[in-house]
Amino acid sequence: MAAKGKAKAAITPVEAEDVARKIWLAGVGAYGRMFAEAQDRVEKAAGSAGDLFEQLVARGEALEDTVRERLETVEATQKVAGVIHKIQDFRAEQRAALKARIETVRKAVDSTIAPYNPLALARQVEELSARVAALEGKPARRTKARAPAKAVTVKAPTRRAAKRVVAKRTKR
Secondary structure (H helix, E strand, C coil), X not given: CCCCCCCCCCCCHHHHHHHHHHHHHHHHHXXXXXXXXXXXXHHHHHHCHHHHHHHHHHHHHHXXXXXXXXXXXXXXXXXXXXXXXXXXXXXXXXXXXXXXHHHHHHHHHHHHXXXXXXXXXXXXXXXXXXXXXXXXXXXXXXXCXXXXXXXXXXXXXXXXXXXXXXXXXXXX
């Protein structure tokens, strides 16, 4: 049989390695180019960040005014504003009522605890002693309120004592 067309030339391993290397270098070059372009864009954005921010603020203010104007013409917005005002008034009333209740409870607790207050009791005893002394015609004797007794410290049991307790419990 006769060969139709040209015969394919065989690629040598050296040529295949060269082609693979060129493909690899093309990929690395593409990556380097994209990195450089991205870095340029970041530098430009960083350099003009303050200007860009100011432009965005100005644009936001203009849009805010437009949105407010549109919302003021909508009836639902007015209803919502009315409800918000009512809620704020109700909240203020409830807060005032709560403060009044707390004050009432505080006064009730103070009047309940007052008779058992040791300092108040000591003052009342002094006043009564002065009255009794005045009625008897004796000079009033002043007493000082005593300080509460010192707390007694209890030492932790020693290891020997703890072993004795354990030994007694195990014997039972």
